[in-house]
Amino acid sequence: MKKIGFLGLGIMGQAMASNLVRAGFEVTVWNRNPDKCAPLVELGARQAESPREVAAECDVSFAILADPAAAKEVCFVAEGVLAGIGDGRGYVDMSTVDSDTSQSIADAINSAGGRFLEAPVSGTKKPAEDGTLIILAAGDRSLYDEAVPAFEKMGKLCPYLGTTGQGARMKLVVNMIMGGMMTAFCEGLALGQKSGLEGNQILEILMAGALANPMFGGKGPMILQGEFPTSFPLKHMQKDLRLAIALGDQLGQPLATAAAANESFKRARQLGLEEADFAAVFKTID
Incomplete structure (x- = not known):
């Protein structure tokens, strides 16, 4: 995993992406409010103009978004993840959504030639800052194996739970x-x-x-x-x-x-x- 993308820089995403940058990963970030990218850019991340750009340029892109509507929007809008994914690149959605939403995103990503993993997290601001979240992963096993080094910088436990929806x-x-x-x-x-x-x-x-x-x-x-x-x-x-x-x-x-x-x-x-x-x-x- 050479290049990592990170979409969504709210309370959780800001801390999680910061841990990845500090760990030495090459990270490209995007947020609906571009100003929230500034602290990450100061740490050494690169700022992208759209989710499409992140998904197209990164080996694996992580996202943590507010709710099912936001998760779908970032994936399906014209300049969204789906427009940039392909060639086996990975998309890891760490948002807390229902299993139907997760499956619909998985189906779209897979159909576009990408790989999908859901990985919602258990924990709040302090565990996110400390890198001690519990990451509940399910979906593409090869993508899970590839994402583990990044998971280990964001969390203390990252079990693989099986097929999409279980996470x-x-x-x-x-x-x-x-x-x-x-x-x-x-x-x-x-x-x-x-x-x-x-x-x-x-x-x-x-x-x-x-x-x-x-x-x-x-x-x-x-x-x-x-x-x-x-x-x-x-x-x-x-x-x-x-x-x-x-x-x-x-x-x-x-x-x-x-x-x-x-x-x-x-x-x-x-x-x-x-x-x-x-x-x-x-x-x-x-």
Whole structure:
């Protein structure tokens, strides 16, 4: 893998692409807002004018985009990835999308003579910066093997999960559980404090027992302070819950807890919190 492309330089993409540049890869970047390319160019990346240019010039192009609509647009527009892919070059979509979206992109890339791998990530801003994401890859095995050296600079674990769609489904399961845990956590903190318990003591007790986990440890102080600097935007969590519930509908799987959590996140969006960290769902409960 000589040349790497990277499409999408939001909170996650900026950190992930930076790790690739710092690791010595030859990286070409593109973002809808070109100004976001500047920090990467300062590190040594090259800026492209379009997704087509990235896909045409790079051996493997990575993308991490906001939602299914953005993932499709970057692929299918006139100057999109599909217009530049071919000759066995690889496209790795690390966006969190539903399996149908992933499959439609895979089919198009393969038909154009490229190779496709889905690789959504589990983790937020800090793991992206630290290169400790969990990368959930599925699709073309040869492309997976080729992408592993880059994955190892972005994540700490990159299992191969099989055919296209399995990575997308695994990511929705992970984020569905995370969203449900966050709403239960917020309800517990709200109940405890309103009953006269001290917030920091609640956290201390939780972190000393079977409920201890990095999310509670990281988000708890944020919730108690009432400040929600964005690590994982609330709007993306609500999107992931919606996609997980849709998958449950397809499979006839009841998801009562996830559905309830989704309503809390929808309410948070109505309150104007969609750009805040997803822990701001506390404001719908407090």
